[in-house]
Amino acid sequence: xxxxxxxxxxxxxxxxxxxxxxxxxxxxxxxxxxxxxxxxxxxxxxxxxxxxxxxxxxxxxxxxxxxxxxxxxxxxxxxxxxxxxxxxxxxxxxxxx
Amino acid sequence: xxxxxxxxxxxxxxxxxxxxxxxxxxxxxxxxxxxxxxxxxxxxxxxxxxxxxxxxxxxxxxxxxxxxxxxxxxxxxxxxxxxxxxxxxxxxxxxxxxxxxxxxxxxxxxxxxxxxxxxxxxxxxxxxxxxxxxxxxxxxxxxxxxxxxxxxxxxxxxxxxxxxxxxxxxxxxxxxxxxxxxxxxxxxxxxxxxxxxxxxxxxxxxxxxxxxxxxxxxxxxxxxxxxxxxxxxxxxxxxxxxxxxxxxxxxxxxxxxxxxxxxxxxxxxxxxxxxxxxxxxxxxxxxxxxxxxxxxxxxxxxxxxxxxxxxxxxxxxxxxxxxxxxxxxxxxxxxxxxxxxxxxxxxxxxxxxxxxxxxxxxxxxxxxxxxxxxxxxxxxxxxxxxxxxxxxxxxxxxxxxxxxxxxxxxxxxxxxxxxxxxxxxxxxxxxxxxxxxxxxxxxxxxxxxxxxxxxxxxxxxxxxxxxxxxxxxxxxxxxxxxxxxxxxxxxxxxxxxxxxxxxxxxxxxxxxxxxxxxxxxxxxxxxxxxxxxxxxxxxxxxxxxxxxxxxxxxxxxxxxxxxxxxxxxxxxxxxxxxxxxxxxxxxxxxxxxxxxxxxxxxxxxxxxxxxxxxxxxxxxxxxxxxxxxxxxxxxxxxxxxxxxxxxxxxxxxxxxxxxxxxxxxxxxxxxxxxxxxxxxxxxxxxxxxxxxxxxxxxxxxxxxxxxxxxxxxxxxxxxxxxxxxxxxxxxxxxxxxxxxxxx
Numbered sequence: 001x002x003x004x005x006x007x008x009x010x011x012x013x014x015x016x017x018x019x020x021x022x023x024x025x026x027x028x029x030x031x032x033x034x035x036x037x038x039x040x041x042x043x044x045x046x047x048x049x050x051x052x053x054x055x056x057x058x059x060x061x062x063x064x065x066x067x068x069x070x071x072x073x074x075x076x077x078x079x080x081x082x083x084x085x086x087x088x089x090x091x092x093x094x095x096x097x
Numbered sequence: 098x099x100x101x102x103x104x105x106x107x108x109x110x111x112x113x114x115x116x117x118x119x120x121x122x123x124x125x126x127x128x129x130x131x132x133x134x135x136x137x138x139x140x141x142x143x144x145x146x147x148x149x150x151x152x153x154x155x156x157x158x159x160x161x162x163x164x165x166x167x168x169x170x171x172x173x174x175x176x177x178x179x180x181x182x183x184x185x186x187x188x189x190x191x192x193x194x195x196x197x198x199x200x201x202x203x204x205x206x207x208x209x210x211x212x213x214x215x216x217x218x219x220x221x222x223x224x225x226x227x228x229x230x231x232x233x234x235x236x237x238x239x240x241x242x243x244x245x246x247x248x249x250x251x252x253x254x255x256x257x258x259x260x261x262x263x264x265x266x267x268x269x270x271x272x273x274x275x276x277x278x279x280x281x282x283x284x285x286x287x288x289x290x291x292x293x294x295x296x297x298x299x300x301x302x303x304x305x306x307x308x309x310x311x312x313x314x315x316x317x318x319x320x321x322x323x324x325x326x327x328x329x330x331x332x333x334x335x336x337x338x339x340x341x342x343x344x345x346x347x348x349x350x351x352x353x354x355x356x357x358x359x360x361x362x363x364x365x366x367x368x369x370x371x372x373x374x375x376x377x378x379x380x381x382x383x384x385x386x387x388x389x390x391x392x393x394x395x396x397x398x399x400x401x402x403x404x405x406x407x408x409x410x411x412x413x414x415x416x417x418x419x420x421x422x423x424x425x426x427x428x429x430x431x432x433x434x435x436x437x438x439x440x441x442x443x444x445x446x447x448x449x450x451x452x453x454x455x456x457x458x459x460x461x462x463x464x465x466x467x468x469x470x471x472x473x474x475x476x477x478x479x480x481x482x483x484x485x486x487x488x489x490x491x492x493x494x495x496x497x498x499x500x501x502x503x504x505x506x507x508x509x510x511x512x513x514x515x516x517x518x519x520x521x522x523x524x525x526x527x528x529x530x531x532x533x534x535x536x537x538x539x540x541x542x543x544x545x546x547x548x549x550x551x552x553x554x555x556x557x558x559x560x561x562x563x564x565x566x567x568x569x570x571x572x573x574x575x576x577x578x579x580x581x582x583x584x585x586x587x588x589x590x591x592x593x594x595x596x597x598x599x600x601x602x603x604x605x606x607x608x609x610x611x612x613x614x615x616x617x618x619x620x621x622x623x624x625x626x627x628x629x630x631x632x633x634x635x636x637x638x639x640x641x642x643x644x645x646x647x648x649x650x651x652x653x654x655x656x657x658x659x660x661x662x663x664x665x666x667x668x669x670x671x672x673x674x675x676x677x678x679x680x681x682x683x684x685x686x687x688x689x690x691x692x693x694x695x696x697x698x699x700x701x702x703x704x705x706x707x708x709x710x711x712x713x714x715x716x717x718x719x720x721x722x723x724x725x726x727x728x729x730x731x732x733x734x735x736x737x738x739x740x741x742x743x744x745x746x747x748x749x750x751x752x753x754x755x756x757x758x759x760x761x762x763x764x765x766x767x768x769x770x771x772x773x774x775x776x777x778x779x780x781x782x783x784x785x786x787x788x789x790x791x792x793x794x795x796x797x798x799x800x801x802x803x804x805x806x807x808x809x810x811x812x813x814x815x816x817x818x819x820x821x822x823x824x825x826x827x828x829x830x831x832x833x834x835x836x837x838x839x840x
Contacts, residue, residue, distance in 0.1 A: 020823050029819075089819050096817030 005046035141281030200287030347397015388448030395431030416519030452493025460486030495701030496583030546637035572668030622728020635738025
């Protein structure tokens with residue numbers, strides 16, 4: 001049972017990573033990050049079964065942080081869109097040194 | 098740790114006397130320097146409606162007859178006297194009167210103090226006083242077991258030097274009042290002169306080598322400042338630089354000698370060094386090295402071969418400077434140093450022979466050059482070099498008293514000669530100034546027949562000439578004779594005679610030096626008589642118009658000349674030889690200096706004072722007198738002043754005359770051998786190669802290029818593309834995970 005859950009979690013995480021690396025739309029990248037977080041949540045829950053409730057407690061923390069991050073992240077994306085008229089990250093490189 | 102403090106001032110016989118005021122001696126001229134230095138900050142006043150740029154004497158209504166000694170009183174406003182050599186811009190300084198009081202006064206007070214100290218010292222036993230009076234002021238360099246005080250000491254040798262410096266110095270300061278009266282830099286001149294005397298007194302009063310070295314460097318600085326006093330003329334500034342740089346070579350030697358002394362004896366105090374130096378092996382390589390390095394310092398300061406070249410150029414300075422610094426006092430510092438370090442030199446016969454040989458060579462070499470110089474001051478300059486050679490023959494051969502004796506008498510008659518030449522130049526210059534002529538006021542070919550115009554100067558300069566030529570009963574006769582006699586006696590029996598110098602037996606070296614000394618004496622008599630004849634006798638060559646303006650210098654200038662004339666005549670009484678016992682007490686200076694150099698002199702002569710038999714002494718003296726008279730007669734008979742024409746019409750010299758007039762081309766040779774290779778090395782290798790190539794290109798610009806390369810790499814990596822960052826992050830994570838997994 002544990003093995004399947006971890007395998008599933010790894011698949012989800014990899015999908016998230018590949019999404020972050022390959023997609024250019026900020027919103028999709030954002031969703032891929034959420035996917036990675038949830039993949040981690042899944043493995044936490046799976047481990048909690050074997051090693052005690054600490055994993056479940058972590059899941060709550062992760063969800064809280066993810067919610068806050070979603071709020072801030074979306075706000076940034078909207079602000080960026082207003083400024084640049086695009087959410088394509090290739091066109092946004094104002095961090096260049 | 099050496100016990101150098103046992104000679105405490107409190108126990109000294111001079112404690113509590115006027116000698117306690119020792120520190121005041123250098124402080125007085127220093128005070129004068131400060132006052133005059135402040136005055137010199139006030140710009141010179143232009144008197145009259147002239148052009149403010151009067152650097153070439155574009156007249157001016159200077160010198161109202163009421164101003165004491167107004168030499169240029171009759172000029173009219175349209176005169177332009179831009180004459181070559183002596184640059185007296187006719188601009189008087191507003192505070193010249195104050196500088197004329199302060200400058201000589203501090204010296205006169207110092208001289209009075211010195212005289213008082215002299216009598217205190219005589220009262221305390223004079224020649225019986227065996228330990229110097231040492232006064233410690235503060236701890237200068239405490240470093241572990243080495244301890245050095247800023248301290249002065251007064252002993253018989255310092256006392257003599259102080260008297261000569263302050264006495265002759267006062268006279269020359271007085272002379273300068275007249276000579277420099279129309280110079281806009283008048284207070285600056287006195288400031289430098291006072292500073293010089295202050296440093297010179299530090300030099301002779303210092304109780305250890307470093308304090309002496311402070312004075313040594315200080316007088317070098319003042320010499321530089323005063324040679325380049327009229328620095329707006331490039332040649333003068335160059336002469337100052339030359340003197341300074343050549344002296345640095347010598348100073349390096351003195352420093353090395355000091356380091357060696359410290360390394361081997363652990364002390365630099367004169368008293369302690371003298372006590373401990375006998376620990377070193379007699380005549381060993383160490384003591385010889387120390388003495389030779391010390392002598393290198395002397396060759397620089399006292400203008401001996403090979404470093405004499407700066408002194409003739411130093412004549413670019415005002416004539417009183419030539420008299421005070423470059424004849425009477427500073428250039429004798431090397432002689433003083435050897436007399437002061439007599440214990441060291443008496444331990445190193447080879448070094449002593451070297452000093453003697455160099456002195457003898459310098460004496461004859463400079464004397465031959467002096468034969469063909471036309472500039473009156475150049476004659477005297479080479480004469481000074483030559484006479485310094487005599488002094489070194491004396492102190493080198495262990496006749497320390499004779500060397501110091503010649504130092505003192507030379508200070509008298511050479512100061513007189515220089516000041517007399519200054520008086521002549523002053524008159525010539527004033528005459529040319531009147532007529533606006535551009536002739537050379539220092540060239541003897543432009544002089545001639547000056548005797549009727551300047552009687553006082555003429556008589557006094559003849560006295561000095563007879564003195565330097567060694568005519569009996571004038572000062573130079575006794576001192577030069579004593580040096581030559583000592584050489585002759587030491588060639589028989591002394592540690593020097595037993596030593597070998599470059600494989601030559603010491604006695605042969607000493608006899609050779611004696612012969613060279615005699616030859617130089619002959620030449621001295623010739624070139625000095627030549628100078629006198631060409632300057633004062635024969636037909637006048639100044640020119641028709643100028644002749645009417647020739648006249649004697651004012652009393653403020655002739656007064657000091659008279660005093661020096663008396664000293665030049667009677668200076669020999671300081672140390673009469675036994676053969677002239679009918680004149681007065683014999684060997685006063687011998688007894689006076691006995692505590693300082695007596696032991697060393699005895700060490701050189703194997704413990705017995707050299708006694709000449711009466712007939713030997715008579716023969717020596719007779720020979721010297723004959724040579725002096727012969728020289729004067731040769732010059733008087735052979736020279737034809739009537740055939741001489743002014744400088745402008747003079748033909749070129751040929752053959753040996755030309756070589757002599759060009760000073761054996763030594764300056765040119767040094768240029769080739771030393772200066773040009775140095776410049777080439779500096780320019781080609783050190784500048785273009787090391788400085789521009791390695792330091793600038795590789796180190797400075799190279800490090801900048803390296804930083805720029807790294808930073809451009811960094812800014813290329815930081816592209817601003819989130820995607821790229823994410824890739825790098827993922828690759829990094831995978832790499833770390835991979836590293837952990839594989840391990």
